[in-house]
Amino acid sequence: MGHTDESTTATGIDPADRRFAAVRGCERQLSGIRPQSLAERLADLSGEDGRAAFDLDGRPDVYGDGIVAALEDRVAELLGTEAAAFFPTGTMAQQVALRCWAERTGNQLVAMHPLAHPEVHERQAYSQLTGMRTVWPTTAPRLPSAAEIADCDEPFGTLMLELPLRDAGFVLPSWDELAASVEAARERDAVVHFDGARLWETEPHFGRSLPEIAGLADSVYVSFYKTLGGISGAALAGPTEFIAQSKAWRHRYGGQLFQQWPAVLAALVGLDRELPRLDAYVDHAKTVAAALAAAPGGRVHPEVPQTHQFQFWLPFTADQLNEATLRQAEESRRVLFGGWRDSAIPGFALTEITVAGPALEWTTEDVADALKEFLTLLG
Incomplete structure (x- = not known):
């Protein structure tokens, strides 16, 4: 508190x-x-909801197979993307996404809001670990408009939009404004990445399904402990080749954990219970x-x-x-x-x-x- x-x-x-x-x-x-206490949390995961979410009599995961692969498939299906990759933290997922797009576009400049998570809560990892830098289309406490993106005075390769923008008050643009902002980035030959840690709850505001929302972007990050009440963990979702590249960097960043079933099971329960x-x-x-x-x-x-x-x-x-x-x-x-x-x-x-x-x-x-x-x- x-x-x-x-x-x-x-x-x-x-x-x-x-x-x-x-x-x-x-x-x-x-x-x-x-x-919940530790005992309560364990009982919750091994109880009725946990058994409904996954076969608890099966073997634990080993380096991302089994229950981890099942969660990845579930997220890809929910978001309407070709593939998804589980990450132990959202910070790691975000850094890998930005790094992969920089490699693919050949441009290390990212357009994002100064209140975006990588700027405020990740100790500038994008610059410390990769040498990337950012440009701010706006400093107003809202997502940038299409005009601000179009008028940005530096040639960025990736536009990152946090939906909702948490530190500005969990604010969102309208659907038409979001679509226009994405189109403005496309006209500048930039890719679009959604920081969708809380994307799950944006459907009522936009009046669109999760696949429609995620479909505007080239890649999407979602969290499992925010909104869904999981233990930890996140996922990147996007095209198959991008996710394969992301998994390679996940390994290099130390995210290829031996077993992750507690966090993954909690994520599956959260998807069933909270979504x-x-x-x-x-x-x-x-x-x-x-x-x-x-x-x-x-x-x-x-x-x-x-x-x-x-x-x-x-x-x-x-x-x-x-x-x-x-x-x-x-x-x-x-x-x-x-x-x-x-x-x-x-x-x-x-x-x-x-x-x-x-x-x-x-x-x-x-x-x-x-x-x-x-x-x-x-x-």
């Missing part, structure tokens, strides 16, 4: 352990999913956002969520809000928020709301009542 104040750490209790115990002990949770529920999550996010927007000084962004995730801002410090979050969880056994962090706006902190299964039982009145209690804890 982010920062903790001195009174929390002074107790001698590990802050992460306190968070885990507080949220796990709650009867009701608005944002995110209930944390059919995403429309309901996205729809209910609008109800939750409207209820939270009534908080004095509070702000929801986007005002109407475009996925099942959005930002919520309050005029307090992150330490104050994190402590109030834990106190409410411990004292009333209901928790509204995950972690808070201080924002660039002085005096305001923000949290990311994820409307998943536990949130579906919350009515507008439930959110308002719990929010009132939460604000009381802030004094």
